Amino acid sequence: MLSTRVSPKLCSPQHVAKLGRSVAPLAHGQCLLVYPASGRLSCTAQWQAHHRQAQTPRSFSTTSANQLRDFFPIKETKHIRETPPAWPHHGYTEEEMLAVVPGHRPPETLGDQFVWKFMRFCRWGMDLATGLSSEQKSDKKNPTTAVAAVKPLTEAQWLTRFIFLESIAGVPGMVAGMLRHLHSLRRLRRDNGWIESLLEESFNERMHLLTFLKMCEPGWFMKVMLLGAQGVYFNLLFVTYLISPKLTHRFVGYLEEEAVHTYTRCIKEIEQGCTPKWSDPDFQIPDIAVKYWRMPEGKRTMRDLILYIRADEAGHRGVNHTLSNLNQKEDPNPFVSAYKSGAHPPNAMAKPAGYEREEVM
Ligand SMILES: [Fe+2]
Numbered sequence: 001m002l003s004t005r006v007s008p009k010l011c012s013p014q015h016v017a018k019l020g021r022s023v024a025p026l027a028h029g030q031c032l033l034v035y036p037a038s039g040r041l042s043c044t045a046q047w048q049a050h051h052r053q054a055q056t057p058r059s060f061s062t063t064s065a066n067q068l069r070d071f072f073p074i075k076e077t078k079h080i081r082e083t084p085p086a087w088p089h090h091g092y093t094e095e096e097m098l099a100v101v102p103g104h105r106p107p108e109t110l111g112d113q114f115v116w117k118f119m120r121f122c123r124w125g126m127d128l129a130t131g132l133s134s135e136q137k138s139d140k141k142n143p144t145t146a147v148a149a150v151k152p153l154t155e156a157q158w159l160t161r162f163i164f165l166e167s168i169a170g171v172p173g174m175v176a177g178m179l180r181h182l183h184s185l186r187r188l189r190r191d192n193g194w195i196e197s198l199l200e201e202s203f204n205e206r207m208h209l210l211t212f213l214k215m216c217e218p219g220w221f222m223k224v225m226l227l228g229a230q231g232v233y234f235n236l237l238f239v240t241y242l243i244s245p246k247l248t249h250r251f252v253g254y255l256e257e258e259a260v261h262t263y264t265r266c267i268k269e270i271e272q273g274c275t276p277k278w279s280d281p282d283f284q285i286p287d288i289a290v291k292y293w294r295m296p297e298g299k300r301t302m303r304d305l306i307l308y309i310r311a312d313e314a315g316h317r318g319v320n321h322t323l324s325n326l327n328q329k330e331d332p333n334p335f336v337s338a339y340k341s342g343a344h345p346p347n348a349m350a351k352p353a354g355y356e357r358e359e360v361m
């Protein structure tokens with residue numbers, strides 16, 4: 001199935017010496033760590049060349065180790081020093097990030113049931129494509145909340161999942177924002193604050209993707225799958241958002257439940273020491289992430305990074321379930337509104353099932 005040559009990045013000169021053949025040098029003294037790809041949408045991470053098994057998994061990647069490259073080298077120009085994000089991240093406290101928990105909004109209507117089942121089907125396909133064994137799956141009866149499994153995922157399996165998930169997750173906010181923008185233009189109506197939140201959500205998801213792509217280079221098969229998935233997913237969402245924006249936001253709410261679940265399980269496995277590469281003191285997360293989330297010194301481990309990303313996903317989950325509960329044509333976006341009582345806008349992160357309309361209108 002899908003392939004990847006995943007290549008978690010950035011190592012010190014000592015690491016280069018330690019890792020030998022499994023690194024590819026880049027400019028500025030950095031290097032990519034090469035994770036040989038295996039079959040399916042997964043890849044088999046192997047940290048040190050001398051640990052390689054005699055039976056090397058088949059690589060679908062067309063990129064040889066010495067051709068690995070930095071996807072987004074900084075574009076040097078004569079006058080520009082740097083280009084900060086147009087939507088700066090608002091940041092989180094550690095307490096806020098640690099308070100995030102997996103959650104599930106039980107379907108209430110037939111439409112909810114349908115999109116929930118469809119999300120279950122997508123998750124099944126994702127597990128299949130990333131080559132999850134039955135021992136690596138968590139409790140099927142509580143698929144969105146249970147994070148315990150017999151066997152952990154490898155770093156390469158995680159990265160493959162993250163990249164596929166994030167490349168999909170960046171689409172709905174853009175489609176919904178675009179359609180609401182066009183609706184406002186042609187119907188000569190105000191939008192009441194939805195468009196900016198939706199576009200910012202898609203921007204945020206793209207930052208997640210760019211961060212993981214700094215650690216990993218997908219092979220050609222995965223690139224083709226991403227292309228195909230986006231073609232199908234964009235058009236599907238375009239049509240469904242025109243027919244029922246309510247159900248589309250519910251679907252995205254369920255997608256975000258999956259994202260929170262995925263990252264929660266990953267954090268747990270990092271804490272349990274199941275991902276030794278990411279626990280290595282020399283492992284560095286990408287600069288793009290440090291700058292975007294403004295991660296403080298001493299809080300820049302892979303676990304810290306996933307805590308930030310999970311918090312973002314929890315926000316998307318609460319926002320989309322709430323938007324689904326609102327009147328799509330009339331209601332303002334509660335998350336950017338000022339309240340008559342002087343109260344703060346609702347906190348989407350703290351509400352896995354979203355707010356009901358009467359709570360926020
Ligand atoms: Fe994301």
Ligand SMILES: [Fe+2]
Nearest residue numbers: 169256313316
């Ligand atoms: Fe998300």
